[in-house]
Amino acid sequence: MAVIVTVEIPGGTREQYEETIRALGATDWFPASGLLAHAAGPDGDGGWKVVDFWASEEEFLAFVERARPIVERAGISTMLPTVQQAVNVILR
Template identity: 85%
Template sequence: MAVIVTVEIPGGTREQYEEVMRQFEGVDWFPADGLVAHAAGPDGDGGWKVVDFWDSEEQFLAFVERARPIMERAGISSMLPTVQQAVNVILR
């Protein structure tokens, strides 16, 4: 079942996000299996927000386990994910 994952990163910055993305370029498991689409930007409350579509919650959780050390090295220690069922995902 496809899911929508919204991740709030309180205090997260564009610089931290870009550092994480640079580090992901060096691993062979990114983009991760199950990732359908990804978007990120400032959340308006002084933090950062990520919205992803995944094939399943299990694939998202497996990704987080692999990605956690990279995020922590970039200074991201707190993430607040919300997972909900996606009824439909349309890609152009």
């Protein structure tokens, strides 16, 4: 079942996000299996927010395990993810 994943990164910056995306893009496994859509931007509270749609929570968790060292190298130490079931995902 598809899920909506919202990740709040208190104190996260655009530079950290862009460094993370560059490093992920340099791997041979990104975009990760199960990732349907991704968006990110400042959250208005001095941090960063990511909203993803994944085919399943298991695929999201597998991605987190692979991505954790890359995220930590970018200086991101706190991420607050929430996962909720998606009733519908429409991709254009």
